[in-house]
């Protein structure tokens with residue numbers, strides 16, 4: 337994955353647990369890079385090893401970390417200068433979920449080696465929507481839950497995200513059933529664990 341992703345993980349850990357903890361995680365993962373270049377592409381293996389090592393060092397399930405990472409991603413990309421892409425997602429959460437492929441297509445103009453996920457929506461009502469997630473990667477489903485929560489936060493909405501169908505259970509993709517529970521004040525900071 338692009339360095340932008342690994343940088344986001346590094347930033348999240350450093351903010352909540354400090355540089356020393358990150359250095360321990362990096363050492364345990366056997367990752368030599370002290371800095372990730374956001375526009376360089378790194379093997380997915382690097383990200384997976386960092387998440388596994390973070391899970392051990394922080395004594396937190398990897399799924400929880402991926403969820404926290406997803407929640408933080410929307411805010412992180414805004415701070416990193418991708419706010420315009422997020423603003424163009426549209427005025428509602430429904431619009432945003434429907435526009436994720438178009439948004440990643442724009443990201444691919446900047447990051448030519450991007451292997452983006454693919455999304456489709458169904459079952460749309462005022463307060464419900466199903467998100468179908470296709471990827472050549474595996475194991476990232478908890479991250480989608482956090483991503484949708486983080487996106488909801490951007491629209492000042494509290495959402496419930498249920499992982500309704502997992503890839504591999506007779507299905508070639510994951511499905512998430514999303515329910516809008518109500519409006520909230522945007523949260524300033526999210527705990528990592």
Ligand code: HEM
Nearest residue numbers: 337338413418421422443450451452453471472473483484
């Ligand atoms: C401006 C905001 C965003 C930017 C700049 C961005 C960019 C990226 C980048 C660079 C990757 C790494 C892919 C690779 O290296 O091959 C990625 C992956 C991913 N993005 Fe986005 N993204 C954004 C927002 C979102 C949002 C809002 C969602 C979903 C709600 C999302 C879902 C994903 C997922 C699930 C992956 C993992 C790849 C996979 O599943 O195969 N992204 N994105």
